[in-house]
Amino acid sequence: MKLIAGSPGTWSGVALRVSQCIFAAASVCTMVTGFGFSNYTAFAYMNTVLILQFIWSLGLACFDIFSLRNKKDLHDPAIVTLIVFGDWIMSVLVFAGASASASLVILFTKDLDFCKVYSRLACSQFVLSTILAFMVWAVDAASSFSAFWLLVSFF
Amino acid sequence: MKLIAGSPGTWSGVALRVSQCIFAAASVCTMVTGFGFSNYTAFAYMNTVLILQFIWSLGLACFDIFSLRNKKDLHDPAIVTLIVFGDWIMSVLVFAGASASASLVILFTKDLDFCKVYSRLACSQFVLSTILAFMVWAVDAASSFSAFWLLVSFF
Numbered sequence: 168m169k170l171i172a173g174s175p176g177t178w179s180g181v182a183l184r185v186s187q188c189i190f191a192a193a194s195v196c197t198m199v200t201g202f203g204f205s206n207y208t209a210f211a212y213m214n215t216v217l218i219l220q221f222i223w224s225l226g227l228a229c230f231d232i233f234s235l236r237n238k239k240d241l242h243d244p245a246i247v248t249l250i251v252f253g254d255w256i257m258s259v260l261v262f263a264g265a266s267a268s269a270s271l272v273i274l275f276t277k278d279l280d281f282c283k284v285y286s287r288l289a290c291s292q293f294v295l296s297t298i299l300a301f302m303v304w305a306v307d308a309a310s311s312f313s314a315f316w317l318l319v320s321f322f
Numbered sequence: 323m324k325l326i327a328g329s330p331g332t333w334s335g336v337a338l339r340v341s342q343c344i345f346a347a348a349s350v351c352t353m354v355t356g357f358g359f360s361n362y363t364a365f366a367y368m369n370t371v372l373i374l375q376f377i378w379s380l381g382l383a384c385f386d387i388f389s390l391r392n393k394k395d396l397h398d399p400a401i402v403t404l405i406v407f408g409d410w411i412m413s414v415l416v417f418a419g420a421s422a423s424a425s426l427v428i429l430f431t432k433d434l435d436f437c438k439v440y441s442r443l444a445c446s447q448f449v450l451s452t453i454l455a456f457m458v459w460a461v462d463a464a465s466s467f468s469a470f471w472l473l474v475s476f477f
Contacts, residue, residue, distance in 0.1 A: 266422050
């Protein structure tokens with residue numbers, strides 16, 4: 168059984184999944200407690216994608232912990248291929264959401280000065296939520312790469 | 323010499339590079355002829371990235387044509403690794419730009435109704451330019467994957 172840091176069936180892999188869950192939950196919570204987020208499609212899209220990411224990462228974390236505690240080998244090409252595809256799709260969706268939100272944040276804080284004009288708008292929360300979404304993407308890319316490396320090592 | 327469709331050193335690879343150049347140039351031209359684009363950071367960012375993409379694709383197209391006409395073998399792991407990394411970075415940047423622009427287009431056409439209020443704003447051009455940018459990304463992903471496949475086949 169090959170041990171690649173961060174790949175499925177390792178404790179470092181569980182740590183990556185748990186970080187994804189924490190960052191995704193933190194990003195969604197920061198966004199939904201901010202006034203005015205629901206009027207903007209990009210923020211709503213990012214929230215939806217991050218909730219999907221949370222479910223996906225939580226599921227995989229439980230699966231990893233289960234297989235580690237029961238000493239089951241997860242290193243089956245079919246399972247790893249499925250995880251690589253899922254991770255790849257999720258990271259593309261999260262990156263699209265984070266970029267879309269970053270674009271709105273820049274528009275509000277710089278281009279249109281909405282944050283100064285409408286002082287109730289929770290701009291600092293939007294900024295924090297977007298940064299957290301980019302962190303989810305970075306950790307997602309890390310687990311996607313290590314799972315992919317594991318897949319390549321099968322052939 | 324392995325022949326993978328769309329990889330460096332093949333005519334299909336040249337066709338992909340030329341399509342990237344055409345779509346990138348079309349997207350930039352559509353955007354810069356639209357009234358009001360320069361006020362928005364996301365649109366300016368997308369234009370910059372697409373100009374970079376145009377230069378990168380044009381350079382690689384010329385390199386491919388040169389090597390095909392002179393029958394030089396481009397299938398060297400170092401060159402292919404460089405092309406894969408370059409393509410990967412460019413496709414991430416283009417995707418970020420396209421997502422950011424899509425978010426602004428949705429904001430203008432749907433969330434804030436800017437397009438109805440400010441009828442001079444070239445919304446239809448912004449939409450077309452964003453769609454073309456996503457097409458650049460799709461073709462970029464195709465050449466990136468085929469170059470990556472070629473790289474994997476070396477090992």
